[in-house]
Amino acid sequence: MRIHPVIGLPLACTDYAGAVAWILEKATAPTTAIAVEAANTHVAALARSDAAFGESMRCFDLIVPDGMPLVWSLNAALPPAERLTDRVYGPTLMLETLKASAGRPEFRHFLLGGKESTLEKLQAVFAERFPGVAIADAYSPPFGEWPEDEFERMTAKIRESGANLIWVGLGCPKQEHWIARHKDRLPPGVYFGIGAAFAFHAGEVSQAPALLQKFGLEWAYRIAAEPRRLFRRYFTYNSLFLWYSVRDRMNGKANRLP
Structure with a gap:
């Protein structure tokens, strides 16, 4: 699997089939915690602009291009035969992984985060x-600050469930920091920073139409749906992504994570 940096974030040049195959291979008899992230422009720009988040992203083993602007950036650097035809959208990656593991008892899923x-x-x-x-099981952590023993409680549930595919929906950047900072203490398995996928698949938040997603306009749909919560985030990080992309191109090289 070719890895290529986009504004310093090491992205896997892969599709859904390649990502799912990689994930299931790593989830078979894992001996350590393995971290997977579906990165959009927000994640990429935050990793570049925020040193602490950039450090957390260095701990991830597979980062796939969730946003179309990342796919376009990758394709600009790839030979024509290797260019991607679609992104690897986190919520869809979750569904594809569930589909591929159905009926296979060696794969057990754990849902961590969100409301009960x-x-x-x-x-x-x-x-x-x-x-x-x-x-295998699901767990909704307390809202707000966690008690001191919360990490032990969560990891005990994961370990006792026998899960090897753990979906972490705590919101970005909390879920990425949690996975990265505790990676050496987590039960073996593949851990996903999955963001809003829980709310999407539970039918609590609507997803952008496929046509808007294809043209990289999902952000506009989500701002229209939740302007107070999302306008500042999308405006800030989409702008930063464009700025870093232009600056890296003018420099003639991709910069590393901070």
Whole structure:
């Protein structure tokens, strides 16, 4: 799998099939925690502009291009025969992984994060869409600051469940920091920073139409749906992504993570 930096973030030049194959291979009898991230422009720009987040992203083993601007940036640097035709969208990657693991008892999923009601909806949705998929357990951590023993409580649940595919929906950047900072203490398995996928698949937040996604306009749809919460984030990090992309191109080289 070719790895190429986009504004310093090392992205895998892969599609859904390649990413799922890699994930399931790593989840088979894992001996360590393995971290996977589906990165959009927000993640890429934050990793470049925020030293602490950049350090966390260095701990991830596979980073796939979630946003179309990242795909376009990759394709500009790749030979024509290797160019990507689509992004690897985090919520869809989750569905593709669930689909590929259904009916295979060696793969067990754990859902970490979100509200209890959201997790209940998710389990019902996945059981209906993917008969035979093994959702080993789910856990909704407390809202706000966590008590001192919360890490031990969460990891004990993951370990006892026997899960080897752990979906972490704590929101960005909290989920990435949590995975990275505890990676050497987490039970073996593949850990995903999955962002809003829980809310999407539970039917609590609508996704952008496929046409808008294809043309890299999902951000506009989401701002229209949640302007107060998302306008500042998208404006800031989309602008930073463009700035770093232009500056790197003018320099004639990709910069490393801070």
